[in-house]
Amino acid sequence: MTLDRTTTTLAVAAVLLLAAAPFLPQWLVFLLTLALAKGLVVLGLVVLMRTGLVSFGQGLYFGLGAYAAALVGAAAEVLDAAVMLAAAVAGSAGLAAVLGLLLARYRDIFFAMLSLAFSMILYGLLVKSSALGSTDGFNLHAKSFAGITLPAGAERRVFYAVAVVAVLGAAWAVHRYLSSHYGRLATAIRDNELRVEYLGSSVFRVVFANYVIAGALGGLGGAFAALAVGHVDPETAYWTTSGEFVFVAILGGTGNVLAPFLGAAIFEAVRTVANQYAPNVWQMTLGIVMLALILFLPAGLWSLVARLRSVAR
C-alpha cells in the first residue's frame, strides 16, 4: 500500500504531538486538547458538509458527549476516562441514528433549522434540570484510563496523548471513508441528488451514514473537551457553540480532513490571544475574519495549503 500525503502528514503529526507530550507546558497541553476535541466535532461537520448539508446544531452532540462522559462519573461512579469516552460515543451515535432517520430527509435551511431545534431542546432540558446543576453544570474528574490509575496532576497530559491518538486515528478513518465509494457519493449528492438517485444509489443511506458519523465524532469531541476542562455546562449545547463549529469549518475549509484541525488550532490560538489583549473586540474580530473568508477565500484556509502544495509540485 502506498501512503498518500494526508496519511503521511497525519502519522508525522501524531508522532510529533506524542513526542512533545512530556515537555509541553500545562497551558499548551490544555489548549491543544481543546483544539483537537473541537477539531473532531468540526471534522464531523465537514463530513456532513460534503453532502451539502450544514448543521446549525452540532452542539447537540458536543453537549451530549460532554454530559454523557460526566454522568458516567457522577451517576454510575465510574471514574475511568476510557469508559467515559465510550459512553459519549455510544450515546451520541445512538441519538444520531434515531434523529438521522428523520433529518436525512431534510435539506438546506430546513436541515439547519431542525438540527438547531434539536440542540436547543437539549439545552432547554439541561438548563432547567437542577439535578445536573442547571446553568452552572457540574465537575467531572477521571482518575484512571482503561483500568490504569493515573498519577494525580498528570491526568490532563495522559488525556492529551489519548486525544492525539484517538483524534488523528479518527481523522485517518474519515480520510479513508471520504475516498471510498460512499464518501465520493457525498459530493455527487451535493451537486445533484436526483441524478445520484437515477444512477441507482441511495441518497438517504449516504446522508444518514454521514449524519451518524458526524454525531459520533461530535460526541467524542464533547467528551474530550469535558475531560480537558474538567467541567460541563449547558453552554456546550447552545446555538452559539454550534455556530462556532460552523465557523471553524468555514475557516479551515472542507477540502481535506486536516483542514478542521488547522481551523480549530488557529481559532483557539486567536481566541486565547484576543481574550488576553482585546477581550472587547474578540467577537468583532471573528465576524470580520469570517466575512473576509466568505468573500475572498470561500474554500477556507486549506485552499492556501493546497495551493502551496501544487506550487511545490
Added chain:
Amino acid sequence: MFDLAAVLFDGVVYSSWLFMMAAGLTLIYGVMRILNIAHGSLYALGAYAGASLVGAWLAGGHPPAASYALLLAAALLVGLVMGPLIERGLLRLMYGRDEVVLLLVTYALFLILEDVIKLAWGVESLVVAEPYALPGNFRIGKLAYPVYNLILIGAAIVIGLVVAWGLYRTRQGKLLLAVIHDREMSAAMGINVARVYVFTFTIGAALAAAGGALTAPAIAVSPGIGVEVIVLSFAVVVIGGLGSLGGAALGALIVGIVRSAMVRYWPEGELFSVYLVMALVLIARPKGLFAAPEARKI
C-alpha cells in the same frame, strides 16, 4: 378557568413581542431568502437606542408622555440607518450564494454588531422604566397587570395590520409580493429588484428595532439580549412557515401561549417546550404551517 385567562393573557403579551420580531424576519426571508441572524442585534440596537433616547429625554425634565413616540422614533432611526447600510454595504456582495452561506454572513454580522453595541453602550445594563410604570396597572380578577402590556399588544396588532395592508393593498407591496413569488421573472418584467431589497431589509430592520425599543422599558437592557431573542424568533417563523406573514402571527401565538402555559404549569419545561413544538411542526410539515408549495427544480 381564571387560571386559564391569566395564562392566555400572558401568552398573548409574549406573542405580541415575538410577532414584531418574527414579522421582519419572515419578510426578509420571503423576499431575499436570507435567514437573518443579525435580526437579534437589530432588536438589541432598537432596545439600546430607545432606552438612551428616552433616558436623555427624561433627564432633560421633559414630559414622560412623549417617551412612547420617542421609542418608535428610535426604532425608525435604527431601521433607516442600519437597513440600507447592511443591505448595500454587505449583503449586496453576497447575493447568489447558498442560503446557508448567507446564514453564515448574517451570523458574522451578528458577532460584529454584538461588540459594536458593547463598545458604544458599555457592559452596564440600562434601565428606563418610566414608560412602563407610567400608565399604571389594571386587574384581571386578583392579579394586577401593567397597562403597558396592553400597549404592547395594541402595537403588535397595529404593526401587523399596517404591514399586511402595505403588502397586499399598496403598489409597492404588490411589487414585493411579485419578487417573493419569482425574483427572476419580476426582474425581467422591469421591477427594480435591488430597490425592493433595500426597502424590505429596511422595513425588517425597523420592525426588529421596534420590538427592541418597545420591550426596553420592561427589561434591563444589557449585552446579550439579542442572543436569546434570535433563536426564539427562528422558532416562530419556522413554525409559521418561512416567508409568510400570517404564519409569523400564528407561530408567535403558538410559541407565546405554549411558553406561558409551561411557565404556569411546569416551569422546568419552559425553554425546551418551544423547541419541541418547533421540531414537531417541522416533522409534520417540513416547511412550516403556512409555507407555499414550491416546484421541484432539477
